[in-house]
Amino acid sequence: MQAPLKASYDVVIVGGAIYGSSVAWWLSRNPDFDGSTLVVERDPTYEFASTSHTNSCIRQQFSAEVNIKISQFGAEFIHGFKEFMQDDAAPKIVLQSYGYMYLADNEAFAQTLRESQQIQQRLGAGTKYMTADEIKAAYPFYNLDDIIGGNHNLINEGYFDGGTIFDWWRRKARTQGAEYVHNEVRGITRNSAGDRVESVTLASGETISCGTLVNCSGPRAALTAQMAGLDIPVEPRKRYTFIFDAKTPLDRDLPLTIDPSGVHMRSDGKYYMAGCPPDDDPAVAYDDFVEDHSIWENKVWPAVATRVPAFESVKLVNSWVGHYAYNAFDQNAIVGPSPELENFVFVNGFSGHGLQQSPAIGRGVAEWVVYGEYRSLDLSPFGVERIIARESFVERAVI
Template sequence: MASKVVIVGGGVIGSSVAYFLRAADPTVEVTVIERDPSYARSSSALSAASIRQQFSTPLSIQMSLYGIEFLRSIGARLEISGEQPSIDLHEGGYLFLATPAGEHTLRENHALQTSLGADISLLDKEGLQQQFPWLNVEDLAAGAYGVSGEGWFDGYGLVQALRRKAQALGVWYVPADVVGVKRDRKKITHVLASNGQEYPCDTVVNAAGAWARRVAEMVGIDIPVFARRRSIFNVSSPAKLMGCPLLIDPTGVYFRPEGKTYICGTSPAADNDPDDLPLDQVDHNLFDEVIWPTLANRIPQFEALRVENCWSGYYEYNVFDHNAIIGHHPDVENCIFANGFSGHGLQQGPATGRGISELILNGKYSTLDLSSLSWTRVLENRAIVERNVV
């Protein structure tokens, strides 16, 4: 069992691992090295911060089912000296829309989701119009709506609550960048930081998010994870959309309520999605040419939209199959990877933190088996096909 664990990255994944480790075994010495303690450029703080059960693979569904359980009980779980954190969890549901071409896939996904306990309602065209009268259903065949267990929350609040609880449990956070490692054959012995310190370790966890590839290169591993910029737009509208969920249009454009306004976005075309674009720039053309026309078509009241604010954040994008890579690589026996969540890190963070803590402390998973997300599938070129990529 590892007695000294160094975690590279203190976002939701790294802080979740740290919290679960110390909660399970207070004798383990845990150090988190975080390059940006303000989290100003952290994906945990800049994402749309939502959770869904509407995936097409069993493990992703199960991870998010645990995720919503964790978020619902976060006050009691992460309480410090009687003070309970709040992340403003709003279970407004996801609404995935399908045209006739996508209806069969939607129904298959729904059958899997409900078989695992997800509370998802399947609506035909008439049902959509009745429940969401502000919706243009002309080209639609069906929709899947999360009645409970899906919604959005304060992502920055979540990572801060995890960090504070981990610190209260004795985790040491170091404000520095990781600049290298020392190795002895297939084992990392020390992590080198920009503050000039060397941190001895029995286990290293790469939870560096969008910077995971750079950390992996330090230990001699080529990981198929890249930083992909995603722009988010906060818009206002005179529209009154009663019971508005987080809506996923068949085009991939999404929006959800944010107080009295809305936030929206979409992924750029695959041939226009380079790596490491600067975060201080926003893709305004994507809004003008794709997002706004799509929203105005789907919700006629959205013809009048005004951009109030906008920002960009990184997806740690796994170009292999858009799913996380979790576990050891055979070339480095004491380095555990937790990278490439491709936009699902906030909702899968609790299950990942719990699972990695089990792997470190017990040598195996004891609750939810995450082994299908291991390096094995990447090295054997066996992609996990997720049909509900957003």
């Protein structure tokens, strides 16, 4: 464990993975912020962080306007990464736009796709609704016997190297003044009035005063909130990823295909990637990354082989389990200040959307910390107030 260099910081960020580092970097580049930032990370290897297990994709195919706009800025950030970093050594990040393909096997979902496409198109996204015949003409490898239609977008949707973005955010934040320590927040103390966070207690024993506390602790977000006497419905849920080789490779990229079975699949270099939730999807222990190998045999491979007959002969080459920081209430993020503790800020519960949303959300949270308001994009729909009021923020395009 590392002790911080000081006893007081303007901002203490709990968790240094993709969101902790995004917020720290956006703060560090803001000319109106001259405060001190401490990032407390319990595992600096990030071996089990959701960031390390991400499939690193981005899409504009959401039904809620704010989610679409968040991903549109995400694409802008990826394309302009070198300029945002203001560093000649920064690499160019390539967005491989093979697109998402949502498939509908019933009229109700087909209508949902049509309605979502209209919203996306109005906001400038390139999503197109396609009939089964149109999909077959563009991607003849699909078996579409049960499919009515689908939504597809080949503009700014696909895979990008999120790991490099994370690495640069972390390194640049440190270079620009943010302090990272290998430690763990074990307690949070309120002031005498009970309306602000006064300090945090670390595993190494130090008590650190803070002006603002930012909860970026991923699947452990509820634990951090509980230390402050707050409650949010965020829990770790297992998500399975499989990499496989096909005896007969496809003659073109496989879009990230969301099959009605609940399985998704896409091209992954010379291989293919597939994933899914388990049929029984409970909250799990924070350190439970045990694989269930029957999921490949009984769920994933039958689904991909049915949808793409060329995948009847494949070889599994790798697999892993990661955790979604799953918002069990409505599967949308919980972002912004607590109405009970005005300097406690949530950045939690992304339910699988985290990496692609991290540029816009990190920017917005940094704005709130500095200015007390969102300036670039209004993130108030993600506020915890909806959880307290039991009013769902509905997003119909959740994978």
